[in-house]
Amino acid sequence: MQVTFHGAAQTVTGSMHLVEVNGQRLLLDCGLYQGPRAETYARNLHFPFDPATIDAVILSHAHIDHAGNLPNLVKQGFHGAIWATPATRDLSVAMLQDSGHIQESDVEFLNKRRARQGEPPVEPLYTRADALASLKYFMTADYERPTQVLPGVTFTFFDAGHILGSAMVQLDCQEAERSTRLVFSGDIGRKGLAILRDPTLLPAADYVIMESTYGDRLHETPVEAQDHLASIIKQTFRRRGKVIVPAFAVGRTQELVYALYELTEEAEIPNLPVYIDSPLATNITEVFRLHPECYDAETRQLLDQAEGRGGPFGFKNLRYVRDVKDSKALNFLRESAIIISASGMAETGRILHHLRNSIGDASNTILFVGFQAENTLGRRLLDGVSPVRIFGEMHTVRAAIERIEGYSAHGDRHDLLAWVDHMDHARLRQVFLVHGEPESANALADGIRGLGITNVVAPTLHEHFDLA
Structure with missing residues (x-):
């Protein structure tokens, strides 16, 4: 079993993690990266793998930095299932079409200025029509309902308490005689916020991919x-x-x-x-x-x-x-x-x-x-x-x-440490910190080590790990 971090590695956007198991390729999230304009366009346009080789996608939630590049993935050859909670699927219907519309509108506005300056026009990353075409690949699964996504691979969604329909993803993988549990936290919410339920505390995993957005600070109440x-x-x-x-x-x-x-x-x-x-x-x-x-x-x-x-x-x-x-x-x-x-x-x-x-x-x-x-x-x-x-x-x-940081839908340092500390320390082999800038990821890593969980790393972009 291998995992490669193709997005949200020492940054907070572009969530995209490739899991390879039993000769199959599974993508956790497929988000848009946000940064300098030229770099953003090129990085979102060109995937570091052939989209046609991806067997399935599991989507943690509908925010554009987690789901926003799905239309481009389909446009470039992906034809597998995109798994999400029912609320995430419904949100994605609106969000992906809106994303395509915004990109078309922004390019139209930009091209008027480029034309005045004698520069050639640019094309949108994808269009609203591309977004619509991606929606037919969505499949839904409710919270706490184990679902086989690929042979030997079962996933279960748990409420992340981040936005409507947001989920933590528990992957249970069987390779020959070996069973491995990988948990992807998605974005972990906060206790006591209005509207949504509190995030789920999971008891055990062999490997954890967890967010670290606010790993170095506390929120207002x-x-x-x-x-x-x-x-x-x-x-x-x-x-x-x-x-x-x-x-x-x-x-x-x-x-x-x-x-x-x-x-x-x-x-x-x-x-x-x-x-x-x-x-x-x-x-x-x-x-x-x-x-x-x-x-x-x-x-x-x-x-x-x-x-x-x-x-x-x-x-x-x-x-x-x-x-x-x-x-x-x-x-x-x-x-x-x-x-x-x-x-x-x-x-x-x-x-x-x-x-x-x-x-x-x-x-x-x-x-x-x-x-x-x-x-x-x-x-x-x-x-x-x-x-x-x-x-x-x-x-x-x-x-x-x-x-005002008190309305953040992300857990702060205390919330994140409490979430990982709830897991069985003896079973947990390694924690990968994503979706955080280096300062917050490194601070959270130090905090996790202080809990007695010593094998913690913040992967770099495209870094690959064999999960033995």
Whole structure:
């Protein structure tokens, strides 16, 4: 049995891990890498293997850095099954089509500028039609239902508590007389967050591939995050400004809407209009309504109580924006408002237009509520870079830049250590740390070794391991 780390190796995007067992090839995730534009396009376009040789894919969840390159995989020859939970499959229907549409739109915008400069046009990585073509390969399996994916290989999904439908993947492999259990954590969620259940604690594995995004830091508590959010909104309201929030359409947007509903109901913030300017987030919220089996008991109770009154996903001040003309109209708002728009790292989509129109006004606030990878616009803004380039033009940053980590859907250092510490130390042979920048992965590795689990490594890109 071998594993090769073709993505999310000492970085937080592009999750893609190749497992080879019994002469078969299984891919764990197939995500888009995000980084410098030229490198991003080339790396996402060219797979380090022939897609036609992959027998199956198991998808941990629907975020684009885990699922976003599936249309390209199919386009280049993959024709096996893509296994996911029912909620992940439903989210992927919306997310992959949206990803194809965004790439087409961004390339169209870019090519207009390239034409003015006498440069040749570029092609999108894949189109919406390519995304649609990939959906027919999806197969679903419920949590805690062992499923044979290939001869000698059975997988089981367990709730990861990260986003709707997110899963940890337990692979039980039989090679001749030898049995091996490999656990892929996917992205591990947090205990006590709104909407979703807490992540599952698994008892035992021989090998673990686990995320390390926040392996070097602790989050605010949910209560602290709520107070921080209310404070930022009130300060911006006093300046007569707008709060612009780049947020992932899946998970983060719904958690923010839930928080704003609670703050509004409790009169903790001014009575401001809230705009969800993302057709994808609007569609995703409808998917949330379809999967109450993923909710925690508190959320199910709240939805029952709020039935007929709009509830947390349809309260009075909330507006979902689908049409482009309505999105453009938000640029002419003169009153204070809260605008939530994708993408979460401010790399693509409608959020770029809002940033371009708002970032130069000191009355406004740009609020980040999720991890910002290196070489993204979001990271540059958090690092205090000014001016910044948006759509090829430089913009001076005058808006306030704020950050709240308490809404992160990723577990922090304490959560990650508790998750791996729950496993049988005597059985655990090796831990591979992925989906984290070197500082966080190395810090988490030290913490895991402190638990008495000594064989811990953060693989480099394309590094290969034989699991003896």
